[in-house]
Amino acid sequence: MADLNIHIKDLHFKNPVTTASGTFGFGEEFMEFMDLNLLGGIFVKGLTIKNREGNEYPRMAETPSGMLNAVGLQNKGVDYFVNSIYPRIKHLHTEIIPNVNGGTVEDYLMVTEKLNETEGINAIELNISCPNVKEGGMAFGVSCPSAVAVTEAIRKVWKKTLIVKLSPNVTDITEIAKGVEGAGADAVSLVNTFLGMAIDAEKRKPILSTVTGGLSGPAIKPIALRMVWQVYQVVKIPIIGMGGIMNATDAIEFMLAGASAIQVGTANFIDPQVSLRIIDGIEKYLAGHHYKKAGDIVGQLMT
Amino acid sequence: MKQIRDFRVKAYDRLNEDNYIIELGCDEELPAIKAGNFAEIQVPQTADVFLRRPFSILDADHKNRSLKFYVKAIGKGTRKLGELAEGTKVNLIFPLGNSFNTDHIRHALIAGGGSGIAPFILLAKELKEKKIKTIFLLGARTREDVFLADEFAKYGEVLITTEDGSLGDKGLITQHSIFSKHDFPYDKIFTCGPDPMMKAVARIAAKKGVNCEASLENMMACGFGACLCCVTETLDGNKCVCTAGPVFDTKYLKWQI
Known part of the structure; x- marks a missing residue:
C-alpha cells in the first residue's frame, strides 16, 4: 500500500485529505457520520477575537453546480474555541487547524496569540480571503503589500506551521503567493471562494442579504485548478489545494497540478462521508499507477 | 442517531x-x-x-x-x-432537527398555512396517542390548495379558511372565528407555513398567553449544523434552524410580535 503521509513543517497529515474551514464546523457535526480520526486534518470554522453573529439571513443561494454563501464568519470567538470546543476535539488523531481571521492586523495577532498558548495545535491557517466581512478578511488578501504585512506580523509570533489562505479574487494570484512565501508562510492554501451574486428576477432583489457572497462547488473547480497550477510554478512552499473537489479524481487532479494536500469543502454538505471516499480513491489511484507515496504525484502534470 | x-x-x-x-x-x-x-x-x-x-x-x-x-x-x-x-x-x-413538545397539553390547536401541513401527520398521531384533544385549522388561498383535510379529520376536528372563500371561512387563517370567540380552550398552538402567517399566529398566541411552537423552513445547504446558512435570530443570537430547530418556541424568536 502506498504511503499517504504528508509533512508540512510541524504538521503531519496521515493522508492528503483535509476538510475546508467553514464547511466542517468543528468536526463534531460529522462525528455521527464518520470516524474523524481517518482524516488528514480538519480546518475548523473561522475564528475571530470576539463573538460574531455573522450576516443576516438569507446567507445562501444555490447556483449552477455550486452555491453562494454569505455567512460572515459567525463564531463564538477564539476564547470559546480554546476553552470549550478544543478540549472536546483535541483527543482526535487528526490535525486540528484553526482558521484565523481579523479586521485589523492587531486582531489577527490577538487570535494567534491565544492559539499559541494552546497545546496540541501545530498549525494555523491565516484567512486573508473571506469575502463576506466588511472589514479585513479579503481586503488583506487582494493586495500584495497588505498580504505580506499581515503574514510577516503573524510569522513573528507564530513559530509553528503557518498556512496562508489565498483569495482568488485577484488579478494575479502568483504575486500574492510569492509575497506571502517571502513573508515567511510555510504553505499556502487556495482557493477561497469567488465573489459572486444571485438575483431573484421576480422580486428584482438579490438573494443574499449582503448582495454578494462567496461562490464554491464544482462551478469553480477549473479556475481553482488553474490557480494551483500557476502558483506551483512560482513558489517552493507546499500548496494545499481546494475548490469544488467532489471526488477522488478531482483531488488527484489538484495534486497533479501541484497541491501536496487538498481540502474538501462544499461537498461535505451533500455527502458528509465524501472525504473518506476520497482517501480510498487516492489510495486506489496510487496503487493502480504503482506510486510508492502520495507525494510522488504532486506536481506530476505532464505538459 | x-x-x-x-x-x-x-x-x-x-x-x-x-x-x-x-x-x-x-x-x-x-x-x-x-x-x-x-x-x-x-x-x-x-x-x-x-x-x-x-x-x-x-x-x-x-x-x-x-x-x-x-x-x-x-x-x-x-x-x-x-x-x-x-x-x-x-x-x-x-x-x-428537533421535534415538537407535546408535554403537558390538554387541548392543542394545529394551524397549518398552505404547504405548512408537512410536519403535522406525525404530530397528529403523537397527540392522539397521548389522548390530547386536537383541532386542525388549515389555511389556503383557494379550495384547490387545501390538502390532507380528510387525513387530519381522522385525528380531530378540521376547520378551514380560504382567502377567496371557496372553502370554509373566507379570509386568512388568523381571521378564523375561533380566535375571536370568547372561549379559547387551547393551551398549545403548533404552526407551520409562510413566515408572515406564523408570525401572525404567534402574535395571537402571545396575546392569549398560550404557548406556541413554529416549524421554520429556512434555506439550508447541509441540514446538520455545518454550513451556518439557515440561521434565524433568537434571544441568544443567530441559531441554525437545522439543529436548534426547525421547531422553535415562538417566544424565543426575535420576531418583533
Missing part, C-alpha cells in the same frame, strides 16, 4: 399539478423518528440541482420501512423529485 441511507421511490400520491406526496422505502429498520424531524433528500444531481433539499417528515411507517413527504413543487429540485420513476434510488440524511 442520524443516518445516511439509500431509499427507493415507492409511490407518488398526486394531490394536484404542483403538490404531491412521495413515499420512499428502504430495506433496513427505521430509526426513531419524532414529529417535527426532517430529512435532507438528495434529488438526482443536475447542473441546476446541486444541494440536498430539506423536507419535514410527514409520516413514518416503521413496519413497512417507509417515509412519506409532502412536497410542493416550487423549484427545479422539488419538480425533479416529483418526476422519478418507481424504484429510483434516492439518498437521505435523516432524522434531522
Whole structure:
C-alpha cells in the first residue's frame, strides 16, 4: 500500500485529505457520520477575537453546480474555541487547524496569540480571503503589500506551521503567493471562494442579504485548478489545494497540478462521508499507477 | 442517531399539478423518528440541482420501512423529485432537527398555512396517542390548495379558511372565528407555513398567553449544523434552524410580535 503521509513543517497529515474551514464546523457535526480520526486534518470554522453573529439571513443561494454563501464568519470567538470546543476535539488523531481571521492586523495577532498558548495545535491557517466581512478578511488578501504585512506580523509570533489562505479574487494570484512565501508562510492554501451574486428576477432583489457572497462547488473547480497550477510554478512552499473537489479524481487532479494536500469543502454538505471516499480513491489511484507515496504525484502534470 | 441511507421511490400520491406526496422505502429498520424531524433528500444531481433539499417528515411507517413527504413543487429540485420513476434510488440524511413538545397539553390547536401541513401527520398521531384533544385549522388561498383535510379529520376536528372563500371561512387563517370567540380552550398552538402567517399566529398566541411552537423552513445547504446558512435570530443570537430547530418556541424568536 502506498504511503499517504504528508509533512508540512510541524504538521503531519496521515493522508492528503483535509476538510475546508467553514464547511466542517468543528468536526463534531460529522462525528455521527464518520470516524474523524481517518482524516488528514480538519480546518475548523473561522475564528475571530470576539463573538460574531455573522450576516443576516438569507446567507445562501444555490447556483449552477455550486452555491453562494454569505455567512460572515459567525463564531463564538477564539476564547470559546480554546476553552470549550478544543478540549472536546483535541483527543482526535487528526490535525486540528484553526482558521484565523481579523479586521485589523492587531486582531489577527490577538487570535494567534491565544492559539499559541494552546497545546496540541501545530498549525494555523491565516484567512486573508473571506469575502463576506466588511472589514479585513479579503481586503488583506487582494493586495500584495497588505498580504505580506499581515503574514510577516503573524510569522513573528507564530513559530509553528503557518498556512496562508489565498483569495482568488485577484488579478494575479502568483504575486500574492510569492509575497506571502517571502513573508515567511510555510504553505499556502487556495482557493477561497469567488465573489459572486444571485438575483431573484421576480422580486428584482438579490438573494443574499449582503448582495454578494462567496461562490464554491464544482462551478469553480477549473479556475481553482488553474490557480494551483500557476502558483506551483512560482513558489517552493507546499500548496494545499481546494475548490469544488467532489471526488477522488478531482483531488488527484489538484495534486497533479501541484497541491501536496487538498481540502474538501462544499461537498461535505451533500455527502458528509465524501472525504473518506476520497482517501480510498487516492489510495486506489496510487496503487493502480504503482506510486510508492502520495507525494510522488504532486506536481506530476505532464505538459 | 442520524443516518445516511439509500431509499427507493415507492409511490407518488398526486394531490394536484404542483403538490404531491412521495413515499420512499428502504430495506433496513427505521430509526426513531419524532414529529417535527426532517430529512435532507438528495434529488438526482443536475447542473441546476446541486444541494440536498430539506423536507419535514410527514409520516413514518416503521413496519413497512417507509417515509412519506409532502412536497410542493416550487423549484427545479422539488419538480425533479416529483418526476422519478418507481424504484429510483434516492439518498437521505435523516432524522434531522428537533421535534415538537407535546408535554403537558390538554387541548392543542394545529394551524397549518398552505404547504405548512408537512410536519403535522406525525404530530397528529403523537397527540392522539397521548389522548390530547386536537383541532386542525388549515389555511389556503383557494379550495384547490387545501390538502390532507380528510387525513387530519381522522385525528380531530378540521376547520378551514380560504382567502377567496371557496372553502370554509373566507379570509386568512388568523381571521378564523375561533380566535375571536370568547372561549379559547387551547393551551398549545403548533404552526407551520409562510413566515408572515406564523408570525401572525404567534402574535395571537402571545396575546392569549398560550404557548406556541413554529416549524421554520429556512434555506439550508447541509441540514446538520455545518454550513451556518439557515440561521434565524433568537434571544441568544443567530441559531441554525437545522439543529436548534426547525421547531422553535415562538417566544424565543426575535420576531418583533
